[in-house]
Amino acid sequence: MATTALSSPAASGAAAAPEGAMVGGDRKWALRWAYFFLCLFAAFALMPPLYMLITGLKKSSEISAATNPWWVYHPTLGNFVELLTSRAFQIFFLNSSIVAVLVVAITMAISIPAAFALSRMKFWGSGILATGVFLTYLIPETLLFIPLFKMFATFRDWTGIELINRWYVLLLLYPTLTVPFATWIMIGYFASIPRELDEAALIDGASWTQTLTKIFVPVALPGIIAATIFAFTVAWAQFLYPLAFTTSEDQLVLSVGIATTLIRADVFNWGQIMAGALLGAAPPLIIYAFLMDYYIAGLTAGATKG
Amino acid sequence: MANIAVRDRAAFATTSRPRGSAREFFRQKSTVAFFFTLPLILLIAILVIYPAFYSVYLAMLSKRMDRFVGWSNFTFLFTRETFWMVVKQSCIFAITAVIFKAIIGFIVAHLVHAIPNEGQRKWRGMLLVPWVIPPALSTLAWLWLFDPSYSAFNYVIVALGGDPIPWTGHALWARFSVILVNIWIGAPFFMIMYLAALKSVPAELYEVAAIDGATWLQKLWYITLPMMRNIIAITTLFSLIVTFANFDIVRILTAGGPIDQTHVFATWAFKLGIEGGDIPLGASISLFMVPILTVAAIFILRDINKRGERI
Incomplete structure (x- = not known):
């Protein structure tokens, strides 16, 4: 068995039927074409970030000298x-980091118990609530930013607590984007856990909370x-909410900070803008590089029901 | 076995204790479920559902928000030429971008699927990069690539003997540019979804079809597309919602210009509502997104439920 497997490539090269050889040749060419087009698409995909790097490495004098823009x-x-x-x-970096980390914490604190309850503890309205969570995920932030802006202004008039133009307002806003999706994909994950596991725990006298945290x-x-x-x-990349709700320079997060403060002047400081954009893109890119499989799992889970 | 029975009896004994004990109340399933979902319900109710309805109310106020004016904000919008331009541009932007994202995603997914398994991870990793970079930041790179005087694209075009292109300066080209950037950011998402769908098609189907002498077109039409139908529908509808409501790209690339020609609902609502200080008008503009979003959401929900039933 092993010998035939070993000898077969040599055989197909030397003494295979003409038809088989032709199909093999076709395959080879199809593969070459696939690689060729993949290279084209990859070049298209990677060109802007590469151009960020090229420009980021240049002095403004070199940029204004209008030499070959594709070379440093x-x-x-x-x-x-x-x-x-x-x-x-x-x-900016600090604000972005604090906001992103806290939003993750808030999101998890809300979504994990909710997803557990929705997938395991059938109660009145749980089916409707699960669908509602998914629908909320489909409501874009561009629909809500104006009423939310007015709501927070009214809130200030009533209570004296200022939320607009404070970085922590983002801690209220971002969960509306992250919680529905996080809950939704977690319902799917929890649903795939065998029921015997939590039933056994409950029979052994574990409380619901223990079942959740321990199992x-x-x-x-x-x-x-x-x-x-x-x-x-999501928290790192969000642009509309911080643009609408924060204006003072010390309250800005990275996405808005780079796009507004660095472009403000007439003379575009492009080397610095591109360097800033690259630094701002670095944290998600690094996470993606190390945890690509989780990233893709999360991406594809959105459209599948567990 | 006996052990369980004893435990059961113990459990029974505890539950039959007089009610009213707080400890017991907090162990009940419905109570626990209520407290587990309460933060979620509060969040959605206060920060999503309430503002959604509040914006309908806001849209019916006068500019200084001291008077109820009914539908007059909407009728005022209908009389403005810019409004109809925004409607048209939003639809062109969303539909064109989604179609091209879907086609490119489909082709690239097939290309990645065609190469040996070991290499796929690497290519998939590279091709997904546009989706990972925050859109606001990658659009800045595009803005610089499209720069009127230092455009790196124009440098190549001029070097090849062509005329420089006004990427963001001329209405038609500006529309093309915002769509191009949207395709660049969104196509990888389609690619990933389609690739996952392709992987779930049983290979035997293709083998049987090959034995029957099916051409690649027939395989595509009778096997691949029907098997991927649901994922294609969900991804397209989902992307339609996101693209239709897009803000970042247009805002950074053209800010609606030249002369409001590239505004979509979100950017125009931002310009009038937040920058212009006319909150009611901004709210009414963004409400025009609701009909299309609703239709897309209904279809998504239908497809997702169908998918759930089949599994």
Whole structure:
């Protein structure tokens, strides 16, 4: 068996029937074409981030000299160093990090118990609520930002608590984007856990809370990681809410900070903008590079019911 | 066995204790379920459902929000040429972008699927990068690529002997540019979804079809497409919602210009509602997204339920 398997490639090369050889040749060419087009699409996909890097490595003098834009003649890390040591950029980065981490924590604290209850504890209205969660996920933020803006302004008039133009307003806003999806994919993950597991725990006298924390959370960890990555990415990338709700420079997050403060002047400081954009894109890209499978699992889970 | 019976009896004994004990109340299934879902319900009710209805009310106020004016914000919008332009542009933007994202995603998914398994991870990883970068930041790179005087694309075009293109300066080209960037960001999502769907099609089906002498077109039409139908529908509808409600790309790339020609609902609502300070008008503009979103949502829900039943 092993010998035939070993000898077959040689045989197909030398003494196979002409038809078989032709099919093999066709396959080979089909594969070459596939690689060729994949290279084209990959070049299209990677060109903008690559161009960010190229421009980020340039001094403004080289940019304004209008030399070949696709090449760096005098590479320098000056833009990156300047940004990383600039107080404003540090604040953007810090704000973004705090917001993203806290939003992840809030999202998990809300979604995990809710998903557990919705997938395991059938109660009055649980089916409607699960569908409602999914529908909420389909409501875009562009529909809600104006009424929310007015709501928070009214809230200030009533209570004196200022929420607009404070970074922590984002902690209220982002969960509306992250919680529905996180809950939805976690319902799917929890539903795939065999019922015997939690029934056994309940018979042994565990409370519902213990069943959740001791059994469901460890078993559904891949799903929880996928949801965490999703929540972090959304919180990091969100642009409309911070643009509408925060304006002072010390309250801005990275996405808005780069797009508004660095482009403000007439003379575009493109080397620095691109360096900033690359630094801002780095955290999601790094997470993606290390946890790609979880990332993709979370992405594809959205359209599948568990 | 006996052990369980004893435990059962013990459990029975505890539940039959007089009610009213707080400890017992907090162990009941319905109570626990209520407290587990309460934060979710509160969040959705206060920060999603309430504002959604509140925006209908807001849309019926005067500009200074001191008077109820009924439908006049809407009728005012109907008389404005810009409004109809925004309606048209939103539809062109969403439909064109979604069609191209779906086609490109479909082709690329097939290409990735065609190469040996070991290499797929690497390619998939590279091709998904546009989806991972925050859209606001990647659009900045595009803005710089489209720069009127330093465009890197125009550099190549001029070097090849062509005329420089006004990527964001001319209405038609600006519309093309925002769609192109949207396709760049969104096509990888389709690719990933379709690739997952392709992987779930049993290979035997293709083998049987090959024995029967089916051409690749027949295989595509009679096997691949029917098997992927549901995923294609859900992904397309989902993307239609997201694209129709898009804000980041248009806002950064053209800010609606030149002369409001590339505004979509979201950016125009932002411009009038937040920047222009006319909250009621902004609210009424964004409400025009609701009909299309509702139709898409109904179809998604139908497809998802169908999928759930089949499994």
